[in-house]
Amino acid sequence: MYKKLNIILLWSIIGFSCSVDPEIKPQLPVENIRQVVPEGWPSPVYTYQNNPLTEDGFALGRSLFYEKMLSRDNTISCGSCHQNFVAFAHSEHKFSHGIDGLLGNRNAPGLFNLNWNTSFMWDGGINHIEVQPLGPISNPVEMDSDLNAVISKLSSSNKYKQLFLRAFGTDSINSQRILFALAQFQGMLYSYNSKYDYYKRVEVGGEMNAQELSGYNLFVQKCNSCHKEPLFTDYEFRNNGLSMNPILQDTGRAHITGSPSDRYKFKTPSLRNIALTAPYMHDGRFNTLDEALNHYTSGIVNYGTLDPILQNGITLSSQEKADIKAFLLTLTDYKLLSDERFRDPN
Ligand code: HEC
Numbered sequence: 262m263y264k265k266l267n268i269i270l271l272w273s274i275i276g277f278s279c280s281v282d283p284e285i286k287p288q289l290p291v292e293n294i295r296q297v298v299p300e301g302w303p304s305p306v307y308t309y310q311n312n313p314l315t316e317d318g319f320a321l322g323r324s325l326f327y328e329k330m331l332s333r334d335n336t337i338s339c340g341s342c343h344q345n346f347v348a349f350a351h352s353e354h355k356f357s358h359g360i361d362g363l364l365g366n367r368n369a370p371g372l373f374n375l376n377w378n379t380s381f382m383w384d385g386g387i388n389h390i391e392v393q394p395l396g397p398i399s400n401p402v403e404m405d406s407d408l409n410a411v412i413s414k415l416s417s418s419n420k421y422k423q424l425f426l427r428a429f430g431t432d433s434i435n436s437q438r439i440l441f442a443l444a445q446f447q448g449m450l451y452s453y454n455s456k457y458d459y460y461k462r463v464e465v466g467g468e469m470n471a472q473e474l475s476g477y478n479l480f481v482q483k484c485n486s487c488h489k490e491p492l493f494t495d496y497e498f499r500n501n502g503l504s505m506n507p508i509l510q511d512t513g514r515a516h517i518t519g520s521p522s523d524r525y526k527f528k529t530p531s532l533r534n535i536a537l538t539a540p541y542m543h544d545g546r547f548n549t550l551d552e553a554l555n556h557y558t559s560g561i562v563n564y565g566t567l568d569p570i571l572q573n574g575i576t577l578s579s580q581e582k583a584d585i586k587a588f589l590l591t592l593t594d595y596k597l598l599s600d601e602r603f604r605d606p607n
């Protein structure tokens with residue numbers, strides 16, 4: 262739990278004792294840097310087995326996540342497109358603009374509970390949390406750099422020499438260490454403290470009203486087969502009946518497998534923190550949850566790979582839609598948003 266007093270105390274201790282390097286601002290105290298498996302959740306896929314989790318490893322990963330030197334012209338960090346205050350999605354951006362203002366063609370998902378991901382990206386094109394950052398670092402419309410360039414920039418920084426020394430015992434900076442540290446930071450972005458979670462754990466703050474409960478019931482009947490509790494995704498690739506954008510022609514999973522039966526399938530996204538992560542769907546086509554709900558009742562198209570569960574769409578009255586929406590709003594984790602450990606330390 263969050264102990265305000267301890268933080269204040271630690272702050273003052275760090276404040277007085279930290280005169281090592283003027284470039285390093287005192288790191289915020291890192292409490293609870295440890296693996297979490299909330300009760301009733303499946304075992305995580307990533308368990309830090311070869312990448313022991315430490316406070317210094319996390320602190321380095323945090324600095325790197327917000328480090329613009331990871332991009333070719335030092336203008337873009339991971340945090341530019343994955344913003345803390347919207348559960349690490351990109352606020353109000355259908356597509357993210359990366360380097361030189363160039364636009365990508367997919368919507369930036371929120372980042373949380375990544376240790377459970379069986380794959381990464383909308384099409385599952387990356388299968389390990391430790392290699393995932395190579396995607397954005399080298400993507401020509403995101404950071405347009407490469408690890409060698411990043412390593413040489415970081416190596417000329419005293420601040421990073423010290424951070425690597427603390428995290429790994431020597432100040433040598435290499436790709437594996439960069440990727441390990443980013444995995445430590447990203448993996449700590451746990452989200453399991455929403456009103457819904459408090460309700461499930463019968464804790465203070467978990468009192469759901471009649472509408473939210475009705476929405477929860479409907480959700481379990483109509484949505485849970487894909488957006489499966491408690492992570493609100495089954496991590497499968499499915500076609501939920503979106504019409505194809507004729508300009509982007511994004512075939513999703515088929516990009517990776519080459520199989521026609523995977524056309525237009527995308528990874529089921531988690532609906533945790535969904536109130537914050539608009540716009541919605543892989544291409545950010547819907548601005549509101551109402552539009553997303555209307556899609557399921559009246560927007561489904563079938564190009565042959567439509568998920569069998571959605572063959573007839575989903576029938577919902579407007580009251581039922583309102584109830585489901587009320588339930589979806591209980592999935593916002595304000596603790597994730599206010600957690601100081603995840604802020605830009607620079
Ligand atoms: C220019 C914007 C941009 C930048 C910079 C960026 N990302 Fe992303 N990120 C995205 C988009 C867009 C996607 C979805 C891409 C796709 O599915 O093809 C994504 C996907 C991801 C995912 C997959 C999440 C999931 O659930 O599958 C992770 C993890 C991630 N980014 C981490 C990072 C890290 C770490 C960095 C920095 C090294 C970074 N991103 C930099 C826009 C960005």
Ligand code: HEC
Binds near residue numbers: 484501540575
């Ligand atoms: C057959 C599986 C399936 C069912 C049933 C289903 N969904 Fe989805 N949902 C998906 C997939 C797959 C996507 C991602 C589609 C894409 O972007 O191409 C998605 C996307 C979404 C999104 C956008 C999420 C984001 O981060 O952009 C919302 C919101 C959503 N679904 C809500 C619901 C609700 C509410 C229900 C029940 C009324 C429901 N879904 C039923 C598979 C399903």
